[in-house]
Amino acid sequence: MIALKNKDDDEPTYTVPIRSQIPTQKSCKKPIKMCSFCTSKDETPLSSNRDKWPICKIENDCFGEICKLLDLADRSKKPLMSALGSFDQTTAAYIEKKYEREGGVGTAKKVLCQWGSSNHKNNVGALKKILEDTMQRIDVVDEIEKWKKLSVCHGCGIKLNKRQ
Numbered sequence: 334m335i336a337l338k339n340k341d342d343d344e345p346t347y348t349v350p351i352r353s354q355i356p357t358q359k360s361c362k363k364p365i366k367m368c369s370f371c372t373s374k375d376e377t378p379l380s381s382n383r384d385k386w387p388i389c390k391i392e393n394d395c396f397g398e399i400c401k402l403l404d405l406a407d408r409s410k411k412p413l414m415s416a417l418g419s420f421d422q423t424t425a426a427y428i429e430k431k432y433e434r435e436g437g438v439g440t441a442k443k444v445l446c447q448w449g450s451s452n453h454k455n456n457v458g459a460l461k462k463i464l465e466d467t468m469q470r471i472d473v474v475d476e477i478e479k480w481k482k483l484s485v486c487h488g489c490g491i492k493l494n495k496r497q
């Protein structure tokens with residue numbers, strides 16, 4: 334191995350491509366990508382910070398996993414609807430009755446969608462905070478973190494193929 338030596342540096346510098354042109358502090362930012370449909374519609378891309386995304390833009394499979402975990406209600410320190418806080422008893426009872434045939438997963442889906450669309454501040458970041466602080470469901474937060482690593486369209490939220 335060829336090692337070049339710097340005057341001021343005892344560490345050998347190997348002949349690898351220098352990446353000093355790339356600003357390293359910004360390297361965690363992923364490029365904003367969109368599916369061909371959203372690109373053709375000239376859709377305004379969502380923030381690169383996915384905590385700011387609306388709940389309904391979480392990719393379908395990931396959202397399904399999140400709801401499945403939330404169905405394991407006895408793991409939660411506080412039930413979902415009272416933790417989210419925007420459901421009065423009548424509404425909560427109505428939702429539970431209406432979606433009981435679909436089980437807890439159906440209820441969680443309905444509840445999260447409704448909560449997320451009722452106020453634009455009820456985004457992914459707000460949900461994460463409730464999951465961590467109020468419900469103590471780190472397993473669900475982990476699922477959200479997995480979604481954050483997934484390559485998704487910043488317009489509609491669908492999963493993107495690697496090549497897109």
Ligand SMILES: [Zn+2]
Nearest residue numbers: 368371486489
């Ligand atoms: Zn899209």
